[in-house]
Amino acid sequence: MPTHARVRADACPGVFATHDAADGPLARVRLPGGAVSAAQLRALADCAQACGDGDLHLTSRGNVQLRGVTRPGLAARLTDAGLLPSPSHERVRNVLASPLSGLHGGLADVRGLASSLDRRLCATPELASLPGRFLFAFDDGRGDVAGEGADVCWRATGPSSGTLLLAGGDIGRRVSLSDAVPVLIDVALEFLRVRGSAWRVAELDDPAWRGTPVPRADVPVPAGMISASAAGVVPRFGQLTADDVRALASFGPAVVTPWKSLVLPDVPADVFERLGFGGEPLGTSACIGRPGCAKSRADVRADAVFRPGLRAHFSGCERRCGRPSQSHVDVVAEAGGYRVDGRWVPFDELKGTL
Known part of the structure; x- marks a missing residue:
């Protein structure tokens, strides 16, 4: 449940x-x-x-x-x-893959796995009913996309071998590169059978969907x-x-x-x-802010601070849209200023604080 x-x-x-x-x-x-x-x-x-x-x-x-x-x-x-390619599946085609795979670093070349999974996904009518936030991922072993919150991820442990991660946890199931796509499709189908009202794997109670948390790798952009x-x-x-x-x-x-x-x-x-x-x-990112978002309290992109070595995300409200998964300084707009990692800072002191 x-x-x-x-x-x-x-x-x-x-x-x-x-x-x-x-x-x-x-x-x-x-x-x-x-x-x-x-x-x-x-x-x-x-x-x-x-x-x-x-x-x-x-x-x-x-x-x-x-x-x-x-x-x-x-x-x-x-x-x-x-x-x-498939209007019925267009919102569920959420697939990450290590961007530098096959170009620089990594244990395995995962290029092509995302497109292969996409074809199978679009060819499986039942999967059109996946929640729009359900996320697949293929990590080439460097740990870059394994830490991006995927519901189901294949992470390489060698050139042709890997492990299955569910909601960022290693469940101990070893999967070859050649089987990665069908296994991820099978997991998605099983999730549909047991999901109830859940949108994400992390929302399921069943311990079978829990694994040993994998520490996220601090991989530079x-x-x-x-x-x-x-x-x-x-x-x-x-x-x-x-x-x-x-x-x-x-x-x-x-x-x-x-x-x-x-x-x-x-x-x-x-x-x-x-x-x-x-x-x-x-290092600095921001949500769209004003005037693009009615919920935003500020034009955060105009207020954003850039300096070497600063990794910060500016948000117009508590939803924190677009925030990175890597560690960062959390900057949220409030009346008259910003809350920086939980501490309120008046606008005229923001640059000095960061």
């Missing part, structure tokens, strides 16, 4: 079920494993300009959002670009040149203009990370000179 009774409907936004934000409807486009081709990047840039506010907003699950979607045609454009040909691009607040996206597309495919950044797998050494942005790590 679930430990929590959900009394309201699952309202995770998608393309057909948008979120009614203060700046207009918000649509979320799932990118399993964060993988997106150059052609799809250009299509997303076109969607942002034709249907939304002109920008793309990266999310903490390696997806993208369009805000202010007040003009028609988004679903048709995404379908044509191969970004909406990929930024700058990662190898001779791979680069990490970190846009401020994970926000990109349509022109920024087209510039990224000129270098080929990309991987959107769970840290509101991108990895470009095959680029020249002067990529950042040509882009003009994104080459430095940014």
